[in-house]
Amino acid sequence: MAAILVLFLAASSAPSPIYVIYQQNWQFTAWVLTVVFALYVFGLLGSLLVVGALSDHLGRRPVLAAAIGLELVALVLFLVAGNIYVLAVARVLQGIATGAATTTLSAALVDLEPARGRAGVVTSVAPLTGLAFGALGSGLLVEFGPAPTRLVYIVLLVAMLAAAVIVARMPETSPRRPGALASLRPRIAMPAHLRADIIPVVPAMIATWALAGMYLSLGPSVAAELFGLRSHLVGGAVVTLLAGAGALAIFLLRSRSAAWLLGPASVLLGFGTLLSLAGVVAELAWLAAVGTVVAGVGFGACVLATFGTFARIARPHERSAVFALANIINYLGNSVPAVLGGIAVTVVGLRTATVGYALAIVAITFSAFVLRLNQVRMTTAVAPCT
Template sequence: MPARFRLTPPVAFAVVAATFVWFLAASSAPSPLYVVYQERFDFTEFTLTAVFAVYVLALIAALLVVGALSDHIGRRPVILAAIGLEIVALVLFLVAGGVGWLLAARIVQGVATGAATATLPATLVDLATKPGRAGLVNGTAPLTGLGLGGLACGALVEFAPAPTRLVWVLLLGGLLVAALLVALIPETIERRPGALASLRPRVGVPPRLRAGFSAVVPTLLASWSLSGLYLSLGPSVVTEVFGVRDHLVGGLVVAVLCLTGAVTGFLLRGRPPVRVLAPSAAVLAFGTLVTLAGVLSGLLLVATVGTVVAGVGFGAAAFATFGTLSTLAEPHERGELFAATYTLSYLAFSVPAMIAGLAATVAGLRPTALVYGGTIVAVGVVATVLGRRVAAPTGPEPVPAGSPTT
């Protein structure tokens, strides 16, 4: 396509950020619907978390295979392929008639989101024209998408007709628009050899980046494990533990955590991300502890306050981890670095949640939530202690070759 039809870097940055939000909104949309599907298709808590987990396993597989592909063939082709797969997944949700359809939809969605998740953050760093902007958006866009997806889907399930159909139609429409706009963004990577070799599954962080990467790991584990609990079992806990059957409230469980986190990340802009690592873990642990007090006492208000506090910690953790990572890598390293980061993140997101689903089927939701949350508190405390010892780069993001400087 002629260069005159390409979007300018600031407009392209906005398009990529919006696409990132939309992908994550689609990924959280099933959360308020799990209870509906569970009643309609008559399956257990373990099956529910299996539907949740196959998505994450497929996502991790995609990260391992295509995580570094955009470093070789370019960002735009990988993003467009991811959008195409996501459209297929949403069509499968639209026609779903049983658990098998849900599993298939979530697997395809996992592959699509994995490819997008490895590529969109790197593209944002490439297109950023101001220091710190990519780190801020990479920290807040996923949380915004997760929160809006859960909230909007919960509202549609509660108030709109055809709750298991309308949400997918709306998401499909947004993705079609995204595909048209992404086709117009400028390519930020020059093609280079090694594309086929890059498809060999592996997880790796370039040696020179490992010290900075290890600095974010404890906080990453605590925050993503918490989000896995909320997105997999959160609406079910609201229904069974607190006796609230309003689907909008189920969506609000996800939205309160994630949107509070997104606002927190935005308010922290300008702070050195590495200095936020320890405080974010401490707030996350405290908020989770308050939430557990609400679950133990059966008081929804206490659990809600705890969720808001945990959301502050969650958003601060996202800002700290992705902001720190955005300072580390050169353009040709970003795809691989973000792939490794999200592989670890989604393992923390999915494996504990699937174990919790099995435990909930055997022992019940309340004790499972208490043990799961208690473990997150412990990890958060460890992350707080380790975060205080971190010494990592806090300079501005490297400016991609050919990008305007400020």
């Protein structure tokens, strides 16, 4: 189950190193590229909100089988895509499939090992690990293999077919129960008593996922056009440095409390982004790479801190709606800035847009840090009175 979770996320990042080739072959602008990226995010978000709880009623196997089937259709469309429209449809279907699969696989992992903590670690680390493996593996195949826009999808098709066989043979871990149709209604909420805890973490969530959106959509273009690194392997490595460092940070920091992590995570995210920006301005690829690793550690720490905060403050009957809100914030932060960045690239050029995007992320992370300091100060001031 853990391997299938990694596979789905690897498939989602696999197109990133190929975007540059699509753009060259089909002659579309940067904002179109980021819109295609955002379509995946919107499909993913819609799936999380609508079918996120469906496997609790229909069982894990049927929902997971449907997600794999939809992913297979998306991969076939990637394989035969000859224009941006087919690519866009493939990304939407892939987003829907990934959203359904991640929630179902996370629940299945907990079903399989409810009394131990490994399921939680896997569901935290696997998504970023998958993003890292997918981008790096795709970059390798595009750079050194034949059929650069197709081979990676053939490999993923074979792997996804193997996943389908595994799911067909797996035991059902959740019995059917009524309420499937009712579970399709999205539930989103920010209870009034939680606002004081939620609002301070929102800037960190936006900055974290905006940075990920930038790397996944425009990162390979920055490496190719601003640093002259035309190798598609480098395009994949750009994403891998960020996501891989994030996955490692989640694993190493998993025992830290969310309250302790939020401040340092914001600092690392902002500082790493500044280092990467300095590398872009000075045209020093090694400095940008170091900044990416530092930002990646901040990325992983922020993911732990923000989701840990939501898990800590939400009461059991509120968790579904509150985590739906968290997903909306994260994925809007992931997609909307990326689209705006793509428009900016078209209007002012890649270098200027990259500098503006990075400075905006730094400003947001600074506000997150200030809000966290203010929250600590308020808590300290109230404590003696209680």
